[in-house]
Amino acid sequence: xxxxxxxxxxxxxxxxxxxxxxxxxxxxxxxxxxxxxxxxxxxxxxxxxxxxxxxxxxxxxxxxxxxxxxxxxxxxxxxxxxxxxxxxxxxxxxxxxxxxxxxxxxxxxxxxxxxxxxxxxxxxxxx
Amino acid sequence: xxxxxxxxxxxxxxxxxxxxxxxxxxxxxxxxxxxxxxxxxxxxxxxxxxxxxxxxxxxxxxxxxxxxxxxxxxxxxxxxxxxxxxxxxxxxxxxxxxxxxxxxxxxxxxxxxxxxxxxxxxxxxxxxxxxxxxxxxxxxxxxxxxxxxxxxxxxxxxxxxxxxxxxxxxxxxxxxxxxxxxxxxxxxxxxxxxxxxxxxxxxxxxxxxxxxxxxxxxxxxxxxxxxxxxxxxxxxxxxxxxxxxxxxxxxxxxxxxxxxxxxxxxxxxxxxxxxxxxxxxxxxxx
Amino acid sequence: xxxxxxxxxxxxxxxxxxxxxxxxxxxxxxxxxxxxxxxxxxxxxxxxxxxxxxxxxxxxxxxxxxxxxxxxxxxxxxxxxxxxxxxxxxxxxxxxxxxxxxxxxxxxxxxxxxxxxxxxxxxxxxxxxxxxxxxxxxxxxxxxxxxxxxxxxxxxxxxxxxxxxxxxxxxxxxxxxxxxxxxxxxxxxxxxxxxxxxxxxxxxxxxxxxxxxxxx
Numbered sequence: 001x002x003x004x005x006x007x008x009x010x011x012x013x014x015x016x017x018x019x020x021x022x023x024x025x026x027x028x029x030x031x032x033x034x035x036x037x038x039x040x041x042x043x044x045x046x047x048x049x050x051x052x053x054x055x056x057x058x059x060x061x062x063x064x065x066x067x068x069x070x071x072x073x074x075x076x077x078x079x080x081x082x083x084x085x086x087x088x089x090x091x092x093x094x095x096x097x098x099x100x101x102x103x104x105x106x107x108x109x110x111x112x113x114x115x116x117x118x119x120x121x122x123x124x125x126x127x
Numbered sequence: 128x129x130x131x132x133x134x135x136x137x138x139x140x141x142x143x144x145x146x147x148x149x150x151x152x153x154x155x156x157x158x159x160x161x162x163x164x165x166x167x168x169x170x171x172x173x174x175x176x177x178x179x180x181x182x183x184x185x186x187x188x189x190x191x192x193x194x195x196x197x198x199x200x201x202x203x204x205x206x207x208x209x210x211x212x213x214x215x216x217x218x219x220x221x222x223x224x225x226x227x228x229x230x231x232x233x234x235x236x237x238x239x240x241x242x243x244x245x246x247x248x249x250x251x252x253x254x255x256x257x258x259x260x261x262x263x264x265x266x267x268x269x270x271x272x273x274x275x276x277x278x279x280x281x282x283x284x285x286x287x288x289x290x291x292x293x294x295x296x297x298x299x300x301x302x303x304x305x306x307x308x309x310x311x312x313x314x315x316x317x318x319x320x321x322x323x324x325x326x327x328x329x330x331x332x333x334x335x336x337x338x339x340x341x342x343x344x345x346x347x348x349x350x351x352x353x354x355x356x357x358x359x360x361x362x363x364x365x366x367x368x369x370x371x372x373x374x375x376x377x378x379x380x381x382x383x384x385x386x387x388x389x390x391x392x393x394x395x396x397x398x399x400x401x402x403x404x405x406x407x408x409x410x411x412x413x
Numbered sequence: 414x415x416x417x418x419x420x421x422x423x424x425x426x427x428x429x430x431x432x433x434x435x436x437x438x439x440x441x442x443x444x445x446x447x448x449x450x451x452x453x454x455x456x457x458x459x460x461x462x463x464x465x466x467x468x469x470x471x472x473x474x475x476x477x478x479x480x481x482x483x484x485x486x487x488x489x490x491x492x493x494x495x496x497x498x499x500x501x502x503x504x505x506x507x508x509x510x511x512x513x514x515x516x517x518x519x520x521x522x523x524x525x526x527x528x529x530x531x532x533x534x535x536x537x538x539x540x541x542x543x544x545x546x547x548x549x550x551x552x553x554x555x556x557x558x559x560x561x562x563x564x565x566x567x568x569x570x571x572x573x574x575x576x577x578x579x580x581x582x583x584x585x586x587x588x589x590x591x592x593x594x595x596x597x598x599x600x601x602x603x604x605x606x607x608x609x610x611x612x613x614x615x616x617x618x619x620x621x622x623x624x625x626x627x628x629x
Contacts, residue, residue, distance in 0.1 A: 010394070010395060012342075012346075012395075013322070014342070040156075040303070040304045040305070040306060041304060043300060043304075044297075044300040044301055044304045047296055047297065047300060047322055047323055048322045048323065049157075049158065049322065049323055049324055049325040049341060049342075050156065050157060050158075050303065050325050051157070051325040051326075051340055051341070051342065052322075052325075052342065055342065
């Protein structure tokens with residue numbers, strides 16, 4: 001799994017870890033049952049505080065992405081879990097609402113917006 | 128035992144300076160930064176922990192041992208790094224080991240030579256031939272050779288180049304990796320702590336300003352920026368510290384009060400920001 | 414006890430780089446032996462010079478800010494002080510034994526004869542003088558440090574001059590007690606040892622008290 005932290009993004013470091021672990025799970029980089037790096041090792045390697053990693057892992061557990069088993073490590077829970085899907089749908093909704101607001105500002109009609117979406121989707125498929 | 132260092136209501140009066148009612152706890156397995164401007168009482172606190180100064184009041188426990196009643200037991204378990212070497216300049220590194228190792232029953236000679244090698248310190252060199260960074264590593268090597276559980280560093284990075292400072296942070300995070308060691312790290316270079324410290328204890332003018340998780344510390348403040356015309360007397364009252372310049376102002380505010388500043392440019396605060404804005408009496412500087 | 418010996422060893426390692434200088438101060442009194450042709454003078458000078466080197470441990474400690482090392486070592490302050498005294502007594506005894514071995518040889522070569530009495534007399538006075546110097550010096554160094562306490566380095570010199578002055582003026586012949594002691598080598602030695610032990614005990618207690626109250 002790849003973890004790259006930015007000091008200037010303004011996003012707190014624990015949040016960056018969470019986001020990147022989540023996207024690794026979604027992309028399949030992290031498979032069900034795999035363990036995350038040990039908390040203290042990760043802190044050492046990234047030169048960040050142990051409590052920062054603890055917070056990221058704890059929140060990931062609370063959100064149902066991983067399961068922390070005392071003394072054995074942090075295990076990735078199923079990728080296809082309902083929860084993950086829900087979160088993804090939520091993300092889509094948010095992004096689409098943003099697109100709609102932007103379209104309103106740009107006085108784009110509903111039809112044009114649909115059209116734009118289909119073009120973009122075709123491009124993605126081509127990729 | 129879960130707390131490697133407990134400091135309760137620690138006080139000390141000198142002529143012209145008073146350290147008053149300092150209380151903090153460092154749990155096992157973590158790094159705590161002890162911060163504050165020069166002369167705020169960081170070194171005094173450390174010397175009181177080591178019983179090198181006589182306290183006026185309070186209590187200190189190192190791994191559960193009282194620092195005065197069980198002084199030897201407390202010291203057997205702690206390692207100390209000062210800003211410069213406390214060995215004789217004329218000693219060779221091998222002599223340093225001979226002189227110091229006798230005092231620790233669990234001194235591990237093998238480990239000492241391994242660490243020296245890892246730190247690139249030649250045992251045949253004299254202490255005075257080592258650079259400042261190397262001298263710091265020598266003190267660390269000694270502490271590691273008797274497996275000190277609590278490491279106390281007093282301004283170890285002042286006068287060090289960025290490479291040595293980075294190395295030190297790496298050594299420290301390795302040291303606490305197994306969860307069985309703790310570090311108390313006093314510094315005025317807060318950049319060192321920004322990432323690696325788990326806890327922060329901030330002393331200002333001899334008084335405890337904050338002690339707790341670093342995230343909580345940093346998160347409880349924000350920096351707001353705006354033009355001079357946006358600064359009302361009411362807003363100003365809510366600010367912890369402010370700097371006004373010809374084209375605008377910069378201020379430190381409590382995160383809880385953020386709503387009133389929502390119209391301004393809001394940024395996260397760094398440890399440095401907090402120390403700079405709170406370190407001056409009156410909270411204003413030009 | 415164990416810790417005391419560790420402290421003694423630590424002191425040895427402190428002065429190790431200065432061994433040459435210290436050896437020189439032991440050899441120097443030979444000159445006085447040759448000039449003065451007296452064992453007593455030679456031994457007195459030897460002990461006086463050696464006493465003047467006892468500040469080394471203090472000045473080296475200060476120069477390297479080693480009070481911080483002493484501050485973090487797991488050892489009681491009293492053990493540290495006793496260790497320092499033992500180290501200095503060992504230095505004194507070394508100088509005494511060296512001088513007692515070398516000076517008579519030189520004197521014999523020069524054609525002087527040395528009686529057993531002269532020998533024991535010189536030894537007792539040597540021990541007594543060294544103790545007299547150091548029991549004042551060490552608390553002074555502990556209290557004021559080696560720089561401000563430098564004045565204590567001259568105690569041996571002053572003490573030496575005063576002793577020389579007094580020795581000739583004490584009306585030995587008028588006190589029966591003194592006469593008995595001086596004429597009996599065993600009594601002389603014994604009284605020197607008891608007196609010296611008492612002086613050191615007081616001095617050590619004073620030094621421990623000073624160090625315990627000192628802030629580093």
